[in-house]
Amino acid sequence: MASDKIILKTEGLTKHYGGVHALEDANFELKDGEHVAVVGDNGAGKSTFVRQITGVEQRTRGKIWFDGQEVQFDGPLEAREAGIETVFQNLALADDLDVPSNLFLGREKIRFNLGPFSILDKRAMREETEAGLKRTGVKIPDLDNSIRHMSGGQRQCVAIARSATFVSKLIILDEPTAALGVQETAQVEEIIKGLKARGVPMIIVSHNLRQVFDLVDRIIVFRRGRIAATLNAKEVDGNEVVAYITGVKGAEGEKRAAYA
């Protein structure tokens, strides 16, 4: 499915938090239509990597190209406008709002423009929410209920549906099933498969190797802020990935297993 067009590329991407070298010199490429997993131990720098790409934080150094252009997003809104949708690890949902308000948070549909006091087009948002949820395969019984009253799985589904509804060029999922039970995980994976079928390029951060093998073409292993390996999902097994995650395999292995 992947074409030869490169949708996202990073070169020497680095992020230091004071003395903490959370991300060091990451070189990464994602082709259009490709699905890639980012794995690694807790604190390996996976979310940091995501935050630099999506403009949530400003990188220490390095370059990012997106869709053929070098980019420097000042905030998540700019990344979103460029076509990158992200489901952040700490669910970026407002608990006290209902489903349509959450889907359209920060990009509300407006009936009458009065600047910050613009009047909402609630009906249009509701209709598009229903359509978006349907297309993504998410079933929420009561859209008018605030997110607070929903299960973890339903909330995660809303978060993914929100990104899926608006995504145009790239979707990034940071541990989308981390806090979910078996059934809820399966439900979320179905939704992700639906997204894959639409051919949207995807980066998925996950600790769940079964899921990773199930969903992606390529696996990037982070270790201590560096990309320790880039592996073809069809050519490796779980033990090998674990070996890279834990550092049993590493440094010298990096060249050998470089993306073929």
Add this chain to the structure above:
Amino acid sequence: MADATNAAMPVPDTAKKKHRSAEFNALIGLVGIALIFEILGWIFQGQSFLGNLQRLQIMILQVSVIGIIAVGVTQVIITGGIDLSSGSVTAAAAMIAMSFAQVGTYERAVFIDQGWVDLPVIIPLIVGLAVGAFAGLINGALIAYTKIPPFIATLGMMVAARGIAKWWTRGQPISFPTDAFAAIGQGMMPVLILLCIIALFVFLLRFTVYGVHTYAIGSNMDAARMSGINVERHLILVYTIAGLLTGLAGMIIAARGLTAQAGMGLMYELDAIAMAVIGGVSLSGGRGSVVGTFIGMLIFGVILSGFTFLRLDAYYQEMIKGVIIVAAVVADVWRQKRRALAA
């Protein structure tokens, strides 16, 4: 907001019945308290408490000025903030506005050199609103950009604005406003203004981008920021509007009493916050509504006039008020605990 919609919908599901809205609880409280006074009225006074139109009018008039402040404070609390400066800003706005509203035939307290003429009423009105809005703007900017807790920022404003109110005339009260200015405080005018403001803010919070962002920030500030909301700018707007309403309230009190004094509005901030909390606005942000605050105001009014009606000492009023405020906060904390367990 969502809670209110839930309550309005006939949902047979028992799981949802548990999420009875805080507004509804407050309404039950209001009816209960009113009925208690009704019964006590027949027992001790031999007359009806509620069946007296004049009493009901005075009741709502008594809370209308603080009620206007409470509407502004409600949206501040929904963002997860607090405003302790309302009482002092009331005084500062009243003093400064009044100095522009004095009749020309009377010696001015300030601006003596400006000649003794009546200024058109629009001038003091704009000045009063501007003073309130400016105080709110400073509150909001401090909170948004220095990240100091709203409690501290508005505490600073509480002290500073009181200072300004005293400094403006070196402690002298200002009296004799023009008839046009006095009109905003006469008769049932304050109630009328309150009702218009309530209607406006119910609309703003439910049907505009302003409302969604206010709830979103109080719900999850990081989520709001990640969604591209300019949280800093929005907070400044919310505090500025709260200040604006406080300025308006200050002018209404001055107009009603035909005088402005530096000591006026003492503890209004606490009454305003209490009205909101009693009406189900959660101090942890994200939940509550102006309708709830309105019910909170009415509870306040019923208690105030109920005690007067029963000829009970004002001391008891304050004690009972304190108990009710604490009870409302405890109820809020319990609601949150239940929700956390249910999630």
